Amino acid sequence: MSIKSFSAKIFAAYVQRKINSWASKPEETQKKVFTHLISRGEKTRFGRDHSFSEIHSHEDFVKSVPVRDYEELKPYVDKVVAGEPNILWPGKPIYFAKTSGTTSGAKYIPLTKESMPTHIEAARNAILCYIADTGKADFVDGKMIFLQGSPELDEKNGIKLGRLSGIVAHYVPGYLQKNRMPSWETNCIEDWETKVDAVVEETLKEDMSVISGIPSWVQMYFEKLIARTGKKVGEIFPNFELFIYGGVNFEPYRSKFESLIGRKVDSIELFPASEGFFAFQDKQNEKGMLLQLNSGIFYEFIKTDEYYSEDAKRLTIGEVELNTNYVMIISNTAGLWAYNLGDTVQFTSLKPYRVIVSGRIKHFISAFGEHVIAKEVEQALQEAVKGTDVQVSEFTVAPQITPEGDQLPYHEWFIEFEKEPEDLRSFAAAIDRSLQEQNSYYFDLIEGKILQPLIIRKVPANGFQQYMKSIGKLGGQNKLPRLSNDRKIAEVLEKL
CATH class of the missing domain: 3.40.50 (Rossmann fold)
Known part of the structure; x- marks a missing residue:
């Protein structure tokens, strides 16, 4: 010593x-x-x-x-x-x-x-x-x-x-x-x-x-x-x-x-x-x-x-x-x-x-009164990943209020995977179950057919870095919001 x-x-x-x-x-x-x-x-x-x-x-x-x-x-x-x-x-x-x-x-x-x-x-x-x-x-x-x-x-x-x-x-x-x-x-x-x-x-x-x-x-x-x-x-x-x-x-x-x-x-x-x-x-x-x-x-x-x-x-x-x-x-x-x-x-x-x-x-989703917070989405993702070899590089969540056709609205998860799940739908379902267990308002909206279960959109490699660079916030102390109550971030990520 x-x-x-x-x-x-x-x-x-x-x-x-x-x-x-x-x-x-x-x-x-x-x-x-x-x-x-x-x-x-x-x-x-x-x-x-x-x-x-x-x-x-x-x-x-x-x-x-x-x-x-x-x-x-x-x-x-x-x-x-x-x-x-x-x-x-x-x-x-x-x-x-x-x-x-x-x-x-x-x-x-x-x-x-x-x-x-x-x-x-x-x-x-x-x-x-x-x-x-x-x-x-x-x-x-x-x-x-x-x-x-x-x-x-x-x-x-x-x-x-x-x-x-x-x-x-x-x-x-x-x-x-x-x-x-x-x-x-x-x-x-x-x-x-x-x-x-x-x-x-x-x-x-x-x-x-x-x-x-x-x-x-x-x-x-x-x-x-x-x-x-x-x-x-x-x-x-x-x-x-x-x-x-x-x-x-x-x-x-x-x-x-x-x-x-x-x-x-x-x-x-x-x-x-x-x-x-x-x-x-x-x-x-x-x-x-x-x-x-x-x-x-x-x-x-x-x-x-x-x-x-x-x-x-x-x-x-x-x-x-x-x-x-x-x-x-x-x-x-x-x-x-x-x-x-x-x-x-x-x-x-x-x-x-x-x-x-x-x-x-100010970082939450409550487009339908669910008031989902960052801790809940992070815990839901953590529980879905546990026991698997799935690796997530980055993610953010936004509401999709006006989906195409006759679909119900939903929470849209933008995830950049290092290693993808074998079954993306099952992975999304695991996240959704955890969210319902944590947040009774979200559970009621799913049960009442106001919302459909969440949907995952895959973001290409380094996509979030591209996004942060595009808004002049790459590096330093800048952080990506986990949740947005609008689609400003989502609209950029959709184009990647």
């Missing part, structure tokens, strides 16, 4: 004790965060507009501060972007994380001197908890690759801006700099395909032990490695033992990854976003990710089936239940107040609080 790995084990044990301390007192921890946020926010334009000086409880906060998404908070954000101080948080942000926009174009999410360290600390702690949980630390001596956006930053009114992953690249600790890959020059390549080719060249002869990134883009990297060498990834990198990912559910990719690698490797799931680093997998044998209650983020939760009603209740951490779908609302030390991320979560544990990301409040 090297000095580095030995030291990592000692530090991991220390960090684990600190995490256990606040995780064992969730409501007290969140109350301290809430009090601090209100105290700091009182000194801002937003705080004056929303009577923060009169907020002494969560009930007061609910009365004074409505839930907003980015579009609704944008008038305040625009003032911050224009360079005005003390708008959402005291002073000015140190960065803007630029993300893909919706109706208003690009989104500028502020990162402050107080919020930025929580992103770095949570990422570090995810690895340290893995070490504490498994006792494995030798990987710290190998090379680590983080497939991420360019670290080159622009500037807007004196404030640096870029992709979150590119900003975070500036905070890699010194003790990891020698292990970190790819090189700065390669990381700065904007074109994703060119970048992955360069990453392959740089890493082929290295002792890679940790690989991190969004699964779909890491898969592209693996496929290029195999095409170049004719070997499995596990042969190319015999000491590769840890895959770190976030942004999407890994389960639909797991069997494909194991095939590309040639063996199983441990994995750590993360729940990062520009608005905060919310959770990470702290135990290998527990479902869900540990919610970061001590990271300057105050959480509220609204049941998804109540979200659009006027009297929807905003719950605090002590009021949530297991296996219920919630829209997650956050307030944080970057000055986002009662902010709707758009993510939906379910709690898998209440001692400590662990969550899974179940989908997006």
Whole structure:
């Protein structure tokens, strides 16, 4: 055991004790965060507009501060972007994380001197908890690759801006700099395909032990490695033992990854976003990710089936239940107040609080009132694949409301197979059965002959990459929606 790995084990044990301390007192921890946020926010334009000086409880906060998404908070954000101080948080942000926009174009999410360290600390702690949980630390001596956006930053009114992953690249600790890959020059390549080719060249002869990134883009990297060498990834990198990912559910990719690698490797799931680093997998044998209650983020939760009603209740951490779908609302030390991320979560544990990301409040299919969510389609596919040699590269689902002839409407699954099922109809039926078991509304619509069972459309090899490239979102932190309530994506895929 090297000095580095030995030291990592000692530090991991220390960090684990600190995490256990606040995780064992969730409501007290969140109350301290809430009090601090209100105290700091009182000194801002937003705080004056929303009577923060009169907020002494969560009930007061609910009365004074409505839930907003980015579009609704944008008038305040625009003032911050224009360079005005003390708008959402005291002073000015140190960065803007630029993300893909919706109706208003690009989104500028502020990162402050107080919020930025929580992103770095949570990422570090995810690895340290893995070490504490498994006792494995030798990987710290190998090379680590983080497939991420360019670290080159622009500037807007004196404030640096870029992709979150590119900003975070500036905070890699010194003790990891020698292990970190790819090189700065390669990381700065904007074109994703060119970048992955360069990453392959740089890493082929290295002792890679940790690989991190969004699964779909890491898969592209693996496929290029195999095409170049004719070997499995596990042969190319015999000491590769840890895959770190976030942004999407890994389960639909797991069997494909194991095939590309040639063996199983441990994995750590993360729940990062520009608005905060919310959770990470702290135990290998527990479902869900540990919610970061001590990271300057105050959480509220609204049941998804109540979200659009006027009297929807905003719950605090002590009021949530297991296996219920919630829209997650956050307030944080970057000055986002009662902010709707758009993510939906379910709690898998209440001692400590662990969550899974179940989908997006805007990414669902409810063309007929079925409200099918991402978690349900991912689980249905996973159950259909289980025990078979079928391999799925990527998929998305859309409603077909006006089929040809006398057909009933249906859910249309666009699937890119690495290895197809022998009987596509039986495979589709297995997915459909699982969906009916999970979602009673969908079951009723099938039983009532309002919908017919789902239909699968095969997407040609690399079809989803072509689609993402066509909309300028190939690589980086861009993710394909699992579900759409319209046919914008479907119409493009039909033409491939």
